[in-house]
Amino acid sequence: MTGRRLALIGVALLVAACVERLTAPGQCPDFCPSGQITIVDTLLTSSINRDSSYRGYVLAPEATLMLAAHIPGATDTLDSRPIFRINGYGGRLVLSATDTGAILGADSARLKLVVLRRDTATHNLRLQFYRLPITIDTSTTFGSVAGPFTDSLVRTVNIDTLLAQPGRKDPVTGDSVVSDDTVSHQLVVSLKLDSAAARYVPTDSGTVAYGIRVAADSLASLAIGEGTLGLALQWYLRVDSLGTTVARTPVSLGARFASFVFAPSPAPLDSTLAVGGVPSARSLLRVAFPKFISDSSQIIRGTLFLVPAVAARGAPADSFVIEARTVFADFGGKSPIDTRLGDTTVIHVGATDTVKIEVTNLLQLWAADSTHPRVFVLRPQAEAQFFGEIRFYPSLAAAFRPTLQVTFVRRFPFGVP
């Protein structure tokens, strides 16, 4: 009797513990809910207006790398030359805890630089090193160092020849190259500079400055690292130690100043919407976001269409990424950018195709926060790290103005049988 009772209780508990499974394939319309998800797609042709461009956000000395290029164009040649200054140890070197000695000069030096980006299709890539005045600074222009770049060549190295050497090391010159990343093709180039190329002048505190020109069989373009991936100069010094000349190899030195100078200067801003270049340019687009969309339940796709006014300029191998972001407040060119959300697209140099940027995230933010300024900022993702620049037709150009295509969902008719 007790067993039967327990069995009954067990059945009761089993019933209570059963798992629900209600998912079934829909056979519409007969056995589906009457309400359907309604999607609307609309093209906003006149919602973007009051657009403008601004330049000067990131300057060459502020860039995180140095651009070297020699790219002949139809009307001119883009010529960009890295310049850098390495401060020395001064006139004396610490020999021991209690003793210093006068630096007499240098036997040689070794300069290490990291090529972060290059066109692997370019052949016979050559780096030419020039001695520059140690007075170079952020005000140095392409023209002000044109002379030294003509008559002060101290060293030339052929990267392709060096890469072809056994062990990637030239036994004659002492140069070497290491490819430390098969994905990004970064190169670590180590150059031996003799005493003529690396002159340690104690009266200048050992400060030296160099400039680099790049050349190749075809379009030459590369980027040289700064900071942690930057230049390093290892001096091999002769020091006076109580009347005896001794050799010393102090710690290597990094560049205290690194930048690049280039010509021609970027074309001045006009009515088009410029994005990219050096110094970097940004464009602001103000959007009259329709209430019927912001009040709709959900935006599932938004695409910004931009028509290039001219082909994107820059080094042909250097495709660059531009991003669309929004701002916290609309102060024109000084608007603080909201970096929480952004959408990007790749720009190929020379292309004139209409550029599409998926801006769904930004539109969803606008729909969720009615106080957020409805402003797009277009800027290069890596500012002043590419010469690439693109210019789009502004809203004034009626036939080619920026447009916004929005796909959104109407509110589902919940509760309707």
Added chain:
Amino acid sequence: MIQADRRTGGRAVGTAVLAAMLLTASPPDRLAAQDSQFGIRGLGTPGRWESVRSRSTGGAFAPFDPLSPLTEAPLADIGQLTATAVGGTSHRDVAVGGTTTALRATRFPLMGVAGPVRPRLAVAAGFTTYLDKSWDVTLRDSSLLRGVLQRYTDAITSDGSVADVRFAAAGRVSRRLAIGAALHVLAGSTRETAERRFDDTTFHTVQQSAEVRYDGLGVSGSVLLGLAPGLSIVGWARSDNRLRATVADTTSAMTDLPRMAGGGVLFAPSPGARFAASAAWRSWSNAGAGAFDTWSWSAGAEFGSRRMPIRLGARGGQFPFGPGTKAPTEAAGSIGTGRAFAQGRALIDVGLERLERRGGGLTERVWTVLVGLTVRP
């Protein structure tokens, strides 16, 4: 004797505890009846206002059962305070378009308490499922978006029900005649979601949800007449006003609810055999397009002592919602038994029902296991 009383009292308490556990173990939104795909396009799946005892007889005993909230008049004879609850698990095969899908659900469709307050007057309160609105539909389809055919998967779900909260009173007017009436408060909610996932992830997933609240009112009345010893008939009628659906305090739909009427006959030729039959009509077509008036019938029998009877029954009729111009049909057979404990103070009823619904090219076959607990403290 005292020991026996203590033992039976202990059993009653234990059974009451078990009943309380089952009554409270489930959240209110699962207080629903057995679902049907036919109800997705309509208002939902109407509940069965029957205790396990009645349902095991095909529903034929429901008009005469004081613990089934179909009629009120039988409450007049309830005699003592009684609480009851029903739980059930259904396994449903849905066959349509050459595919069969196995579904499963557990529901607690009925709870109630009733008892006498005067020598000739009894009252009852409780709730049962008025409409079950739990379903989950997935759909593969495509549409032209931005000039490209985009494939997607929709998932539209509803989880919840509309409960019928009943406050009933019944009195015995004479030895042969009992009458009853009830007020029905319809209340409930569903959590509804609509989701669309595109194969092309450039389109973000559509996700919307809302809590839909429902309310309505109804009244009912019934008459139980004893024609002869062992022979009774019952008649009942009910009218509900409308079901109002609100989403975020805004009325999204107002649907007229049916009027209903029915009757039954109970014949007990001996203490060990009871037979019953009943029929009901419901004007569900008030609910609008895709809804139909329905007729339903049932016949059943109960054999053996009330301590451990055997029950069986059959029923047929129509389902109120479906595609096309004809109401889907449904037919069921059922069997069950029960067991009284603690000198009849606690009862466990179990039942098994096989149901088939057909209409519009869809066939549903359902096995339902039912367990009922009744406590008379």
